[in-house]
Amino acid sequence: MNSDAIIECVPNFSEGTDVAKVSKIVAAMQVEGVSLLDWSLDTAHNRSVVTIAGPPAAVIAAAVKSVGKAAELIDLTKQKGVHPRIGAADVVPFIPVSGISMAECAVLARQAGLLIWRTYGVPVYFYGAAAARPDRVQLEDVRKGQFEGLREATRRDAARRPDVGGPGLHETAGASAVGARNFLIAYNVHLHQGDISAARAIARDIRASNGGLHGVKAIGVVANGRAQVSMNITDFRITPMRHIHATIQHLAQRHGALIDDAELIGLIPQEAYDEGSEWVGQITGFNPALKVLERRLEHPLAWPTA
Template sequence: MNAESIIECVPNFSEGMDEEKVRAIVASMKVDGVRLLDWSRDATHNRSVVTIAGSPDAVVESAVRGVGKAAQLIDLTQQSGVHPRIGAADVVPFVPVSGISVAECAMLARQAGLQIWRRYGVPVYFYGAAATRPDRVQLEDVRRGQFEGLREAALRDAMRRPDVGGPELHSKAGASAVGARSFLIAYNLYIQHPGSNGSGQAPILPQQTEIASARAIARDIRDLRVSNGGLQGVKAIGVMANGRAQISMNITDYQLTPMGQVHAAVSTIARRHGVEVSDGELIGLIPEAAFEPDSDWVRQTLGFNAEEKVLERKLHRPMEWPVS
């Protein structure tokens, strides 16, 4: 780590319907030395994603404050959504951008976790490079059972207890998964039946059939992930979003499996299931090295603007912090 080190943090909050709550959470994260690069609110998944970057200590402080505000405003006992979650501030990943390593980000994640518990009483699970146990490296293993299941499991099973705090989860805010990782790209592709009217509402197939196709495609992607030469580092689930069938993916190693390869593979798999890819969306930002101008995936990504979606470019043109 050096004086010019820059890290990114992409906290995910379990609220996407109430804009004022999300705005208040983002506003609480304003800290000197931190740039707000992106924030989005997804009512369908009932989830919001914020992207910040800056000096390591400042970004840690910003993220911790966001977790505290989320714990104050979000009640998981009254919340539901498509996306898996264990906490009001569900996941808080720290990502190296320049002048710093993943291992150093893991140390920062541990510091953040301790502050989250000490200040706000929200227990923490460490995952990714910050994991203290091999069975917590994968985020999906940490989130098994979601808030409702984990709330019970943490009390009866010592192996499910938080790394910091607990054993009880916070009564309303649950727990937060805090970690360190390399760059992750959140990429969604919608599918439709050939001959659809273009809105994704295909008159030929009922929604039950479309979501079944989406889940089958996601299963094939996961099968490819574990086979030689397959979609390494690509996690996928099939969901309904905005009344349309969607393949929701996390690309954890875009250098090993570039975006163009992911789009081509999903398109091929979709055709085998009698459907086609219609359009895509990016949640958050992508690194410059993942951007492939004039590629099919860029053309099919709704509203794609490289100046707004590429991290290195956005660092020079950050957003204004919202006012709560």
């Protein structure tokens, strides 16, 4: 590992309506050397996403602290939202940025998972490049049944129990999926019409698991009263964003719908950014200085005060 290595961590928390709670979680992540690049609340999905980056040891420390604070503040037995979730700190992915390999990030994810369990008693499932089992590489397989279903499954099926900790889930904080992966682009497209059936049909046609576009995970949901195609793009190099946008546009027309606008959750790498492209132009309030990872690293955000 390069002594100047930089990794990114993008933890997702199952709280998107209470700014005070999320602010406390973000503030708990302030560790020397770690830069805060982005954080946002999604009320429709009742979820928040935070992006931090820095030297591996410091980023791991910050991520572990965030899981502890989320476990303290979020009670999943009372939480509801559109987005699938198994934990208060639902997903904790580590992403190589520079001077470090994916394999090294996977080792770091394993270390973080052990620390999370030992420090806060939150059990962990490893996924992505850090997966300990082939049936847990895909996040959706880990999250099958969500918190409620997984809580019951761990009681009767040893195969569904966590990789670290357990055997059951934390009573109110569930479990965290900790992994290593490449850059993921969270991209949501709203349809002009409120018909959820069109959004679901488009999502079905484009997701990779249905034979659609490589590296695209998609669901059709209603968000803030609007039909939305909610996507995670896991390989923008093979399937460029402009191609995804054009495909959605074509499918929308086929299903008698029009694209309204789009949103980007978190950041994108410089390599994925198409200046002046139609897909970027449709993203509400897009500012490359704030939303492109490499540019944000040069000018990180101030940490909130809890």
